[in-house]
Amino acid sequence: MKLTTKQTEAFKVATSGDYSVVIFGGSIRGGKTWWLLSTMLYLCLTHAKSRYVVIRRSLPDLKRNTFPSIQELLDRYFMQAVSDWNHDTQVITFINGSQLMFMSESYNEDKDLNRFKGLEVNGFGFEEINECQKATFHKAIERSGTWLNSSGNPPTVILATLNPAQNWTKEEFYIPFVEGTLNERWKFIVSKITDNPHIPEQYKENLKMLSPIEYARFVEGDWDAVEGSENPFLWAWDEAKHVQHNIKHNPSLLTYFSVDFNVTPLCCLVIQHHGRQAWVVDEFAISPGSIEALCDRISAYGVPTGMIRITGDAMGNGRTLQQRDNSSHYLTIKKLLKLNDKQIIIPANPTHKNSRVDCNAALMKLDIKVSNSCKGFILDASQVECDSEGSIIKQNRKIITQRADLLDCFRYFVNAILKRYL
Ligand SMILES: Nc1ncnc2c1ncn2[C@@H]1O[C@H](COP(=O)(O)OP(=O)(O)OP(=O)(O)O)[C@@H](O)[C@H]1O
């Protein structure tokens, strides 16, 4: 088996016996899991009757992520050395008498770490230690080197893979590493996706769809990239790229009116598109909103009836708007503007989270230009924030960053029309 350069460096440190704690990683897909498991297999196989433990936060995580990797490594390189893999106790026994045990931390069920009491082992391998508790790490320090019946002198060592996290692992490992104050018997080796030649280009390309903060943190391994108060919904919005002067309405293209009825004022974006190109040509707000006033505004554009398309909020159910009769807003619009069914395009509203992914993908992948006259939308695009779940924060309509009516119009248009080009 051929390790990557970084894996080789960490492998040498881990098996040297000179270090008691070896941390490897700092970003996704850097070859962490393969390093951890292959190094632990090596330790088991070169030191007869040794005992090492692989720990991960939960059993489902072990089953889903760690077992497929160990199975692949065994199948490819180590099968002839295995005497038994007991899937009830999660222990692999090797022909030389060594054992590799798999334990879930299961901290919520065992806060006193009772399962570790009396455990006699040579060392541990934490898979994604940033998901584990500090107490478990300290328990592992206490239990490492307690197994005295192996042949030779197996290293007493704790290995751990790590992704950037704002928790105890940053204080314990990362900051001392950066500041040069890490315990001299501990080693931190950074491995990024670019250090792993086994990752397909297409996968790396797809990662660019992460938000800049997630990308910086998980791909570039930037520990200081934190979602703070400034968490824009449209993180891909770039005024220099997306705002354009002198965008003119094009009479030979369809004209979309994307409407947000939910609130007063009633808001609308006027958008045109041609394949992957889209132009937000105008915006308007009507206060107090009414469907008649909206239709008057639309008529005033002078667009031939056949060239009009209406999209917008699927919830247009009149919660805040007075209606002349009981038909829905869209029926009223249809009637007043003499439209047919095909001119009204209203798919179900997307969740904020999905909508955030689509809108940012649209801003990145498609050619979207917004007229500099659309001051309200430009403000929304740069200011509207969302919470850590990706939902738009709309608690206080008086705060400019928490109003998002024109952004909503844009979201509805992306969902109804542009999504198919993403
Ligand atoms: N030395 C190697 N030889 C061949 N393939 C490797 C090697 N190291 C890693 N890989 C391949 O690269 C992929 C990613 O490696 P690995 O799972 O170890 O990375 P990771 O950092 O644990 O990723 P994640 O962040 O998803 O947990 C693996 O699926 C494996 O196929």
Ligand SMILES: [Mg+2]
């Ligand atoms: Mg992994």
